[in-house]
Amino acid sequence: MATKILLPIDHTDDQSWKKALPVALEQAKFYGASLEVVSVIPEIVLLPNLPANYGAGAKDHVTGILRGVLDANGAEDVAIHIEEGSVYREILKLAHKEGFDLIVMASAKGDFPNYEIGPNLARVVRNAHCSVTIVRA
Template sequence: MAKSILLPIDYSDPKSWEKALPVAREQAGFYGASLTILTVIPEILHLPNLPDNYGDGAAEHVKTKIKAILVEQGCDDLKVEIRQGSVYREILKYAHAEKIEMIVIASAEGDFPNYEIGPNLARVVRNAHCSVLVIRD
C-alpha cells in the first residue's frame, strides 16, 4: 500500500503525463495517498559567453506551465516540485528524501531493443527504493 506517490513529468512532452496522470490519480485515490508532480529542469551550464543570470526564472516558467496542465486536467490541487539537474538522479533523490512509496512514470519511445524504455526511465526503475509503475504508450 502506498501513502505517497510521485509522478515525474516533462511539461513539453504530453506523452509524459497524458496517460500517466490519470493512472497516478487513480492510484492515489485507491490508496488514499498523496500525489506529487515532479519536473526536473536539466542543469544549465554557465559558459563564459553567457550572462551570470542566464537561466534565472526557468523554474517559475516551468511551474507555470505545469500548473496550467493541471488546471486543464482538473487537478490543480496537486503539489508541484521543480528540481534542476540530472533527470533520473533528481527523481531518485526526491523520492528517497520524501520517502515516496510509489513512482508512476510514463515510458518514452525508444529504439530496438529498448522499446519505450529510455535511459532515465531505465535508471529510475533499476535504482528506485520503491515500486515503480511504468505507463506504456
C-alpha cells in the same frame, strides 16, 4: 499500499503525462495517497559569454506550464517540485528524501513487442527504493 505517489513529468513532452497523470490520480484516490509531480530541468551551465542572470526564471516558467497541465486535468491540488540536474538522479533523490513509496512514470511510445523504455525510466526502475508503475504510452 501507497501513501505518497510521485509522478515525473517532462514539461516538453505531453506523452510523459497524458496517460500517466490519470493513472496516478486514480492510484492516489484508490489508496487515499497524496500525489506530487516533479519535473527536472537541465542544470544551467554558466559560460563566460552569458549574462549573470542567464536561466533566471526557468523554474518559474516550468512551474507555470505544469500548473496549467495539472489544473486542466483535474489535479489542481497537486504539489509541484522543480529540480535541476540529471533526470533520473533527481527523481531518485527526491523520491528517497521525501519518502515516496510509489513512482508512476510513462514509457516512450512504441509498438509491441518493442515497447520503448528510455534510459531515465530504466535507471529509475533499477535503482528506486520503492515500487515503480510504468504506464505504456
